[in-house]
Amino acid sequence: MSANESSGAISRDLIWPNQINRIPKEIFGDPAIFDMELDRIFYGPEWHMVGHLAELPERGDFKTFDIGRRPILIARGQDGQVRTFYNACTHRGTQVETSVCGNRKSFDCPYHQWSFDTDGALVGCPGEKEFTPGFAKANYGLRELRMEEFRGLIFVTASRDTQPLQEWLGEIAAPLTDILGGDGKLRLLGYHKVTYASNWKAYNDNDGYHAPLLHSAFRMLHWQGGKGRQIATQNGHNAIEAELSLAKGNSFLSDPSLIEFKGEDPKQGSRVVQLFPLAVATKHLDTINLRFAIPRSVGSTEVHYAYFGLESDSQEMLHHRVRQSSNLLGPCGMISMEDASIFQRVHLGTFTPGNVEFQKGVKRTDEFWFDFKQNDEASFLLKWEHYRKVMDFERRQEA
Ligand code: FES
Ligand SMILES: [Fe+2]
Known part of the structure; x- marks a missing residue:
């Protein structure tokens, strides 16, 4: 059953009272509602506060975090810019960085040793000559999230529609x-x-x-x-x-x-x-x-x-x-x-x-x-x- 089908069933069954000071208890403990919240809220058109620039003062500093089940990597590149990426290798999807925070010269995926620099670009991938015809490293940088800052606070969103x-x-x-x-x-x-x-x-x-x-x-x-x-x-x-x-x-x-x-x-x-x-x-x-x-x-x-x-x-x-x-x-x-x-x-x-x-x-x-x-x-x-x-x-x- 897709998320939408299951959410439709949940919406039909749930009684959300007309009286505005009453909240139905069943929304707190239902795993199907939790999954729906990930889709609609955590991966939807909201901003999520994931860090502050003061946590990454030096070039190469990083922290990892999760938005719902999606691991992310926030890093200050060698150019001084802070960026937020999905923390997943663009090869077969392996989570790249597992430390909570630290400083790196590059982010290296252990599975097949693809290596990304601190601004997310793919800089090394063993066996490249035998990859698909036309393979270009430039197309395989870490995937970046939409990000904005407010007074040093770092916010990201998974949606293009977020205001x-x-x-x-x-x-x-x-x-x-x-x-x-x-x-x-x-x-x-x-x-x-x-x-x-x-x-x-x-x-x-x-x-x-x-x-x-x-x-x-x-x-x-x-x-x-x-x-x-x-x-x-x-x-x-x-x-x-x-x-x-x-x-x-x-x-x-x-x-x-x-x-x-x-x-x-x-x-x-x-x-x-x-x-x-x-x-x-x-x-x-x-x-x-x-x-x-x-x-x-x-x-x-x-x-x-x-x-x-x-x-x-x-x-x-x-x-x-x-x-x-x-x-x-x-x-x-x-x-x-x-x-x-x-x-x-x-x-x-x-x-x-x-x-x-x-x-x-x-x-x-x-x-x-x-x-x-x-x-x-x-x-x-x-x-x-x-x-x-x-x-x-x-x-x-x-x-
Ligand atoms: S999954 Fe990362 S190098 Fe293969
Ligand atoms: Fe309290």
Whole structure:
């Protein structure tokens, strides 16, 4: 059965409620829906954030990643240009590079030793004289993906129909710029990597409402008191812009310098940007974080947390950022460690019948609106509506 035939059957069976704050649970755990999401979303007309130029500062630097099941290779060529390729040999399709990151003079396929230079051109292929008549190396470079940059962020898409990146980002470009220090001139500090036992959509549904309620560190540090707002776009992005209420006088940490804020303006202290389908960029205190995520299977999501400082940072500031980043976020971070358990529990819970419901900040259940308070979960309804439309699930009256 083709993807289209199977998606048609799924669309007909699924009941997506008319009430806009209800999401059917069955979309989280169905492998056929997961396959359909790969086709329509991950290989479809969306941009995917796959890296930042600061991860590849030198000629020959590379990183590998996956978009859905498709391996990709991002490399800075000897000409200084960064390009993104499918990480598959143009001979018989072997995955060429297997390291997560590094520096190479060439990318060499082990199977028959075809060799590609760092700008993707095929430069060596043993036995060439006996290849098909008219064979030309120039036609067998690594296949490049369409790529655009924003403040050093690298986005790629598999589709020619995807709108220009700036248009796709829309009003989210402003909070994203704030997170990236204005000009996007960053310095990589390091990574955390975690695999959550959860569907990618449950991982991605991590709202502002839960933060002070689930995460005990938020309460112990007395955070989340500041003013703020959320914006959301019709194509599924959202951003939380929050003032920081700095932690004071708590007995939680024996060395409170760990959570010191050295930035200038507490109003700019906290930003969370979520880009459809699965990219996250955050700034909490002096911690700048990009989350690159891969939906591995219907119940498994791999997330690479990359931490950054600014190019202009002093050594002391970089040290502060490393210490703060590695303690605040990621799988064992003070303000996020409970998330892993919740993602899994949501995933397990969604195998029961019925819908998940959004309540906090839901003003009505029959049409959408665009102004949200800092901790409303309702802002995610626009993302769900975009998902529903891309997946072609029709709303229906529940029985
Ligand atoms: S598959 Fe790569 S050299 Fe043959
Ligand atoms: Fe969380």
